[in-house]
Amino acid sequence: MVATSAVWLFAVIWIQTSTRAEVERVLDARLYEAAHMVSSLLADRQIEVGQAETSPNAIPLQSESSFSRQLSCQIWTLDGGIVGQSGGAPDVQLTDRVSEGYSQSVVNGEPWRVYTLINKELGVRVMVGDSLGVRHRLVWDVLEGLLLPGALALPILGAILWLSVAKGMAPLERLAFALRGRAPDDLSAIPDGVSPPEIESVRQALNTLFSRVAAARNIERDFTTYAAHELKTPLAGLRTQTQILRLSDDPKIRKNALDALERSVDRTDRMVRQLLELSFVEKSExxxxxxxxxxxxxxxxxxxxxxxxxxxxxxxxxxxxxxxxxxxxxxxxxxxxxxxxxxxxxxxxxxxxxxxxxxxxxxxxxxxxxxxxxxxxxxxxxxxxxxxxxxxxxxxxxxxxxxxxxxxxxxxxxxxxxxxxxxxxxxxxxxxxx
Structure with missing residues (x-):
């Protein structure tokens, strides 16, 4: 859920950034087109302008988009007099820029984006602008279209993930529970059962391990048992022959006892050496x-x-x-x-x-x-x-x-x-x- 939410948040940030840039580009192009359209209409005398001393004429901005009603247009003479403006346009000049191009200004305490076009033949300066607040609302509308479905989808996705993971981990949890309940010396195979392929491979691997451990333990147990038994025989012989030496004064009997002692020592020495060799052989690199x-x-x-x-x-x-x-x-x-x-x-x-x-x-x-x-x-x-x-x-x-x-x-x-x-x-x- 954390990873999914992080990915979703990253996507929202990326879309917001890209959408804002795209909106800025499109709306700047609209400002440019609107300014040239007004300039063209002025040149064709389809729009009449007033005198600087009188009230400015109204300038219609025709467009199929309802957003165009947010555009404001002003026509100023090159010497600073207003001769026309669109309905709803601010009473003050949209920008102080005197050259052509884009600029940003604050009009009545609100930031605006303005494009200025100069028509030297008519001696006018056309300014078309819109409020940046409107642009921000457009971007926010796009984000709302993403955030609202996400707010609804994430809890549902979280529930689906929770149930799916819980169901997928259930066989492994049952296997872990069965292993925790086993006695330390129980190395029997885990019984077959219906389980996903992943759990089945774990079960088979554990059964193989149990089989190897059981075989190794049996070998060690038998090894210890047999070694103790085989070492016991020469040691018992050593004790017996030592007692004979202590109790007998007959040179022949004492010689036979010494010979038997020597054979027992030799046998014990060879057995110990071979036990060490066997251990080294089985464990050496x-x-x-x-x-x-x-x-x-x-x-x-x-x-x-x-x-x-x-x-x-x-x-x-x-x-x-x-x-x-x-x-x-x-x-x-x-x-x-x-x-x-x-x-x-x-x-x-x-x-x-x-x-x-x-x-x-x-x-x-x-x-x-x-x-x-x-x-x-x-x-x-x-x-x-x-x-x-x-x-x-x-x-x-x-x-x-x-x-x-x-x-x-x-x-x-x-x-x-x-x-x-x-x-x-x-x-x-x-x-x-x-």
């Missing part, structure tokens, strides 16, 4: 840069060599391409490859071999372990689920980390059972980008 995959693989293998030697496993790299620089996120790719190599080392038998092969747009890790069954492959994305042949020190997070990292990098993980035994896991690059 995705920035790509040119990365030498062969150099990255060599550094990773060098870092894992002590772990492989501890397991009596040979760890080597093999490349079949000269240029292995790819645009990727080095942290996510290294995290995925590290977990694949660690799983291969865990799965390899004693004196086995793990080979990291870089070929074209794929990085493969081959081991000589028992391989993964179809059932194990189906649950590879399930957190804290270890394979039947998996290491007791495993956390069940390695393949989850790999899958999450490759998904964020728009890559693929391919599992393949080798013919001579063992498992081959490949990280495939897409168009040179992991």
């Amino acid at each position: 995705l920035a790509f840069e040119d990365t030498d995959l062969h150099q990255l693989a060599i550094e990773l293998v060098t870092d894992l060599l002590p772990f492989a030697k501890e397991k009596s496993v040979t760890l080597e790299t093999q490349r079949s391409a000269e240029n292995l620089v790819r645009s990727t996120n080095p942290f996510l790719f290294e995290t995925a490859l590290r977990n694949i190599i660690e799983n291969a080392i865990h799965a390899s038998p004693e004196c086995g071999e793990v080979l990291v092969v870089l070929e074209g747009n794929a990085v493969s890790v081959k081991d000589q372990g028992p391989g993964m069954s179809d059932e194990e492959l189906e649950m590879m994305n399930t957190r804290f689920k270890r394979g039947h042949e998996g290491s007791p020190n495993g956390s069940g997070l390695g393949l989850t980390i790999v899958a999450s990292a490759m998904e964020r990098l728009d890559g693929r993980v391919v599992f393949e059972r080798m013919k001579n035994g063992g498992q081959c896991v490949s990280l495939h690059l897409i168009n040179g980008v992991v």
Whole structure:
């Protein structure tokens, strides 16, 4: 309503200004025409003028417009005597201007607009004028024609706008009311209903958001539950083995307890590290840069060599391409490859071999372990689920980390059972980008 009223007011001001200018132009032209008409009639002697010493003759102003009756005309001699005037013209001179043209003057306390024409042949000065008050009344009549309909239309328009907006906002208000009444843990979908397309799109967007939040919350809840359960097992083992060490004096029993303590610490350490890796993988910023995959693989293998030697496993790299620089996120790719190599080392038998092969747009890790069954492959994305042949020190997070990292990098993980035994896991690059 405020905006509409402002536009309407601006239109009125603009029309008033333009109308006033147009009225001034038209009426000035009428003054000019009337003065020349009187001068022409004088020249044709269709109007007789009196002598300056006698009373001035009456001058008729013929026109089809009723407004012409507001025009006043005076005929003065060049030496200052009046010889003719129209009916209703003022008794005093309309203007003091002695040259031709338009002028404004005050006659009997009222402003006038006057046009002066000099006829040198007849020796007279013709003055035609009208009151500016009449012009103002004409402009005001035009404004009244706009303001009166506006005064009537604006309240009606306001009521229509109010009802239309209220009706249009009602579905959104009902949706807001329904959301305010929900319990904080209620992430169920908003039921379908008859609503405008705009509200329908909002409802669908909210349902999508609720679905994502519910899925994320379920993942976090399961993650917390499983992590607490998996950490509880090695911690319980630590407590048990500590008690055995405290109560037993047998060197053999104490050695076995220390070995068990070391395994529990290793398992707990790897689980905590993988939990942190999984968190970083899922929340890290995705920035790509040119990365030498062969150099990255060599550094990773060098870092894992002590772990492989501890397991009596040979760890080597093999490349079949000269240029292995790819645009990727080095942290996510290294995290995925590290977990694949660690799983291969865990799965390899004693004196086995793990080979990291870089070929074209794929990085493969081959081991000589028992391989993964179809059932194990189906649950590879399930957190804290270890394979039947998996290491007791495993956390069940390695393949989850790999899958999450490759998904964020728009890559693929391919599992393949080798013919001579063992498992081959490949990280495939897409168009040179992991």
